[in-house]
Amino acid sequence: MTQYGVACLLLMARTTHAFSPTTASSFLHQQKQGRFETRKFVATSPDVVSIPNPSGEEPTTWECDDELLECKEVPACDDTSCRTSLDVRIHDTWYDLSGWRKAHPAGSHWIDWYDGRDATEVMDAFHSEKARGMWQRLPKSKDDVVEQLKKDVPDATPTQYAFRELRDKLEKDGWFERDMVHEAKLLGIWVALAVGAVATAHMALPVSIMLTALVMTQAGWLGHDYVHGVDKFSDFMRQFTTFAGGLGATWWSDKHNKHHALTNEQGVDEDIATDPFLFAWAPDPKHDSPLRKIQHWIFFIPFSFLFALWRFDTITVAVNSIEEKRPGAKKELYLLLAHYGIMMSLLPFNVWVPAVFISGLMSALIVTPTHQSEEFFSEFQDDWVTAQFTSTRNAVTTNPFSEWLWGGMQYQLEHHLFPSMPRSKYPLLKPILQKFAKENNIPGGYRESGEFEILKMNWELYRRVANEDAVEGAPYSRGNGQLGAIDLGFSPAVGGFGKK
Numbered sequence: 248m249t250q251y252g253v254a255c256l257l258l259m260a261r262t263t264h265a266f267s268p269t270t271a272s273s274f275l276h277q278q279k280q281g282r283f284e285t286r287k288f289v290a291t292s293p294d295v296v297s298i299p300n301p302s303g304e305e306p307t308t309w310e311c312d313d314e315l316l317e318c319k320e321v322p323a324c325d326d327t328s329c330r331t332s333l334d335v336r337i338h339d340t341w342y343d344l345s346g347w348r349k350a351h352p353a354g355s356h357w358i359d360w361y362d363g364r365d366a367t368e369v370m371d372a373f374h375s376e377k378a379r380g381m382w383q384r385l386p387k388s389k390d391d392v393v394e395q396l397k398k399d400v401p402d403a404t405p406t407q408y409a410f411r412e413l414r415d416k417l418e419k420d421g422w423f424e425r426d427m428v429h430e431a432k433l434l435g436i437w438v439a440l441a442v443g444a445v446a447t448a449h450m451a452l453p454v455s456i457m458l459t460a461l462v463m464t465q466a467g468w469l470g471h472d473y474v475h476g477v478d479k480f481s482d483f484m485r486q487f488t489t490f491a492g493g494l495g496a497t498w499w500s501d502k503h504n505k506h507h508a509l510t511n512e513q514g515v516d517e518d519i520a521t522d523p524f525l526f527a528w529a530p531d532p533k534h535d536s537p538l539r540k541i542q543h544w545i546f547f548i549p550f551s552f553l554f555a556l557w558r559f560d561t562i563t564v565a566v567n568s569i570e571e572k573r574p575g576a577k578k579e580l581y582l583l584l585a586h587y588g589i590m591m592s593l594l595p596f597n598v599w600v601p602a603v604f605i606s607g608l609m610s611a612l613i614v615t616p617t618h619q620s621e622e623f624f625s626e627f628q629d630d631w632v633t634a635q636f637t638s639t640r641n642a643v644t645t646n647p648f649s650e651w652l653w654g655g656m657q658y659q660l661e662h663h664l665f666p667s668m669p670r671s672k673y674p675l676l677k678p679i680l681q682k683f684a685k686e687n688n689i690p691g692g693y694r695e696s697g698e699f700e701i702l703k704m705n706w707e708l709y710r711r712v713a714n715e716d717a718v719e720g721a722p723y724s725r726g727n728g729q730l731g732a733i734d735l736g737f738s739p740a741v742g743g744f745g746k747k
Contacts, residue, residue: 468654
């Protein structure tokens with residue numbers, strides 16, 4: 248082996264970590280029990296290479312403009328460092344995204360995380376038609392890299408191919424078109440609640456508090472739909488949740504889209520990283536807390552802090568976004584300031600403060616049980632479609648008020664599989680997914696329970712985990728606040744947006 252090769256292998260070993268995805272663009276094989284295992288070298292880390300390549304062959308990589316109108320091959324190394332390729336499979340073709348990762352609007356960490364993986368379903372789920380057309384202009388991975396990747400990375404499953412066909416059909420049939428009459432009704436209800444909250448603020452305090460809590464919760468659900476949407480109306484309304492609910496669209500995208508892509512993946516999905524206050528599985532003793540033994544009796548307390556935490560995280564991200572010069576950061580901060588200015592001017596302190604905690608409780612009771620009652624994953628799931636089915640349970644509401652209150656989250660599976668589809672379409676989509684689950688032999692099928700039964704299931708999970716002993720070597724889950732998991736060393740995005 249050449250000196251250059253030895254240096255690269257040492258650098259690969261230095262950047263390996265437990266939760267890194269497998270890749271073949273830069274690989275280190277170690278023999279173990281008669282077989283080879285692949286260890287990840289993060290393709291875009293600033294690894295120093297001080298030894299020149301004796302063969303004289305210059306490694307190359309790509310540089311692309313933001314719109315992918317031009318990509319050119321350039322030397323991969325300068326005087327101090329080298330870049331490797333960053334290979335992602337989209338619709339059965341491997342592309343090298345190393346020259347475009349920094350231009351990715353949602354952050355380079357998304358690109359990094361899918362190095363050596365199939366990103367087809369995630370690409371289709373989160374992007375507009377225009378964005379989905381851009382990947383075809385990306386440079387393709389080199390032949391020798393593709394050859395190795397085909398050996399190391401599983402092929403797409405029949406379930407994935409069937410889902411892609413279903414998605415294409417739904418798009419052609421207009422399922423992603425927004426019903427503006429329905430949107431007007433939802434926004435009208437929200438405005439009426441807001442007016443009612445202000446009108447009763449000084450004459451019927453409990454009524455005003457409850458109406459304000461509903462205003463905050465429904466602003467979250469409406470904004471949630473708009474942030475996910477890729478149509479023109481959603482783009483126009485993207486910052487609705489910032490102005491109306493105090494929850495920033497940028498923060499939401501950074502945290503929430505990762506939850507969608509890597510649902511219930513331990514150590515990665517921030518939505519299940521809720522200890523030391525709530526544990527969804529028995530932890531390692533070094534990460535345990537005395538609170539775990541009573542979590543099923545006190546769960547409503549951390550639940551109530553959900554919106555307070557989200558508001559704090561929103562402010563943190565908004566300030567950091569200004570410093571990092573992220574697109575639209577100033578506009579979002581101004582809308583956030585407008586939200587607090589208007590809320591504090593129209594509502595007394597003893598109305599909006601308790602409303603924050605009541606809305607947090609309502610929202611947590613809705614969003615938590617639809618995933619925590621289902622399967623958790625200790626490693627990356629190659630079949631994204633099956634993973635969404637097995638990690639998600641829908642809630643069957645019992646009355647029109649509950650159907651509205653849940654804000655579309657009762658159709659959690661429909662939402663996870665088609666996050667950019669308007670939520671008004673989900674009830675009609677349900678029988679289609681039930682049929683899909685049956686035809687494709689999805690383990691556990693289409694999972695759903697009554698709205699109160701699913702809450703009971705979640706409570707029983709907390710009780711069971713409270714009574715279990717700590718488990719040596721159990722997966723680490725602590726989120727350090729909802730922003731924390733991305734910086735714990737498990738992701739190539741350690742250090743936050745734009746730090747690499």
